[in-house]
Amino acid sequence: MHDHHPHHPHDHDHDHHGSELSPMEARVRALESILVEKGLVEPAALDAIIDTYETKIGPRNGAKVVARAWSDAAYAQRLREDATAALAEFGFSGRQGEHMVAVFNDRDTHHMVVCTLCSCYPWPVLGLPPVWYKSAPYRSRVVIDPRGVLAEFGLQLPAGKHIRVWDSTAEIRYLVIPERPAGTDAMSEEELAELVTRDSMIGNGLPRSPERRA
C-alpha cells in the first residue's frame, strides 16, 4: 500500500505544469514502463490484448448468435441446453465467458443482466462493457427498480410482464436472447443480426424493428 497518491483523480489536476499527460495517463505509463523494464510484461503482448478488444471481440459476436437462434430452432435448443458449447460453434469462448448461460425473452418474461459487485460481463459475445453498465447508477438500481432503469433507456414494458434480473455474482455469464421482432420472417440470418443491438443482449433495450434498421 502506498499513500503518496491523493485519492481523488481530480486532485492531481494542479500538477500538470503544462504537461499534456493526464494524471492517469502518467500513472499508467509509469507503471507500464516499470513492468517492461523488469521483464514482467511484453509490450507486444499488451498491444495484442488491446487489438483483440478493439477490433476482434464485440457485440457483433453476440448479434450473430442471436440471429442464429432466431433462424435455427435446433441451434436455439443447443443454446438453451449448453450455451458455452453453442457459442464455441462460432469460436466465441474464453475470458469472461468461460461458463455461459443464455436466457430467452418471451411474451411473459424480460431478462436483464447486471453485476452489482463489480462489472462482470460476457466479453466473448459482447466485448468490453459500456461505462453505464459499470456505473453506480446501473449497478445499484437495476436490482430494485428495473422499470425505472428501463424507462431511462426509453423502454416501457407492460405492467404484467415479469422482469427477471440476473446478478452475475460468480463466473457464470449471461447473454439475453431477445424476442425476434415482428415482420422479419423473410430476413436472412445476416440481415437479422443487423437488428440485434448490444443493449438488447443485456436487457436494457429491444432489437431494432426491421423498418428502423440502421
Next chain:
Amino acid sequence: MNGAQDMGGQMGFGPVVAEADEPPFHAEWEKRALAVTLACGAMGHWSIDASRHARETLHPLDYLGSSYYEIWIKALEKLLASEGFVTDDELRAGRALVAPRTPNRVLHAAEVAAALARGSPSERPATQPARFAVGERVRTANEHPAGHTRVPRYARGRIGRIEQVHGAHVFPGTSAHGLGEQPQWLYTVAFDGRELWGRAADPSLTVSIDAWESTLEPVA
C-alpha cells in the same frame, strides 16, 4: 466485505446515463490499463478473486470517486506491491529501482489469442454430490465476512429457490485470500422481489444471484 463495491439497492447515484456509439476505450491509458492488468494476471500470482478483493478494499471514497479502469490500476499497483514485483519507491519514481522477482510466467504476444480464447474456467470436478436440487427452497446465510464474499448484502438472510445447478466452482472466499480453490457447488438462486425489497417492491420482479453451497441453508 461490506465495501463500496456492494451497490445493489443503494440509492442516490442518479440516472443511468448511456453514451451513444460509445467506443471501447475513452483514453489511451484505459487501453494500457486493461492490457497491463490482464498481462500481470497472466503471471499467475493471484486469482481473479484476489483482483476483485484488491479493488473492493480501496477506501470507499476512492472506489466511488474512481472510474472503472482507475480502480483497476489502483488495485493492480496494490497486488504488484504486495506480491513483491514493484515497490512503492518504484511507483513513486516511475522507473525500476530494484531487481525483479521472477514471475511464474510472462505472457508473450504470440500466446495472447490462445490465452484469451481459453480464459480461466472456474469449474472443477465435484468430489461430493450437490446438497440442493432445482426447485428447493434455501436461505442465504446472513454473514458479513471481513474478507471477500460474493453474496451481496441485499440478498443475505433471504429465502429463494434453486433455479440452476452449475457444478463445483472455485470458492472466492478462499481463493481471494491465497487459501486455495476449495471448490463448492454453485447454484443460481432466485428471489421474489418482495423477499428482497419488502411490500413496496415491483410485484413483477425476480432477482437471482449465483451462490456457493456454503452460503446457503436448507429451508424446512
